Amino acid sequence: MSTPFTVSLVSWHDGEPLLRAIREAVFIREQNVPEELEWDGQDEGSRHALVLSLNGDAIGCGRILPNGHIGRMAVLPQWRKQKVGTAIMEALLEEARSRGYKQVDIDAQTFAIPFYHNFGFVEHGKEFMDAGMPHKKMKLKFSPP
């Protein structure tokens, strides 16, 4: 069976309203992240993964910065545990590899560490707080082709 969603890579310029709607729902309303932390000025320079359901609703997103930092991974609650997050991460990792990056990193909320293990990310350093939530830095080194 084909997946009931599509993932694409977009610029902030092209995807802003849809990307904003997902992140407002997930980070600002659900997780109570302050707006000034969420909109950190790094979106314009990032490449964004955007997932649309088959009827065109925006249901998930994530971004990669020019330095290989992946973040802002968000899937709407009713779409979780259906591999939408996996599709977002696969698209971002493909982008990183195509740019020739040797590694990528992420600041993982501790509950999501098992999700990132699935792609080979490894924890580094101590737990820290960001936007009031516990996080750990994780890194994924790409093996040479």
Ligand SMILES: CC(C)(COP(=O)(O)OP(=O)(O)OC[C@H]1O[C@@H](n2cnc3c(N)ncnc32)[C@H](O)[C@@H]1OP(=O)(O)O)[C@@H](O)C(=O)NCCC(=O)NCCS
């Ligand atoms: C983290 C998040 C992006 C995962 O998206 P998702 O679409 O639900 O993930 P997937 O369906 O692709 O999950 C694949 C696997 O990752 C693991 N996983 C996913 N969510 C998990 C969770 N909450 N706890 C533990 N493992 C999890 C599981 O192994 C899962 O496989 P399974 O469904 O067969 O058990 C999503 O839960 C989310 O948007 N959370 C709120 C925002 C957030 O906290 N973002 C991450 C900040 S670091």
